[in-house]
Amino acid sequence: MKTSLQAVSTAENWPPKEGEVVSFNSQAGRRSGVLREIRWGLVWRDFVLEDGRVIPEHRIEGCPESPTWRRADEVSQAEREAWEERLVYLAESGVDPRDREQTFWAELNQYLAYIYLKFQRTEHESGNQLGGDTRQAV
DSSP: OOOSOOOOOSGGGOSOOTTOEEEEEETTEEEEEEEEEEEEOSSSEEEEETTSOEEEGGGBTTOOSSOOOOOGGGSOHHHHHHHHHHHHHHHHTTOOTTOTTSHHHHHHHHHHHHHHHHHHHHHHHHTOOTTSOOOOOO
């Protein structure tokens, strides 16, 4: 494990490696932690820290201006269903909903973003604009 804070500021050394210290902004101010793993969610990559906090890639300092996101059509039905099952399990397990850097919020935010992007894509393909009247005449 590397003990010094390393600047991760260019695309050539992005993403940081496991064991590096990463910094991010949270509601409590600037924080840091040791990176345990990077995993893909339904939409973006999550950075899992050694202490269990889960930080979305776009909140990590040094993240490129345009991080890579998955398209909604790249997510299989089985993956979406497994995600929904994890959300139900986490909700039923009594997690503290106020702790926004834990797995429950990471999973919930990914799911909400996925649903939004899927709906937006469907509306765009059908020619409807968001906010417009999508009802059909009877």
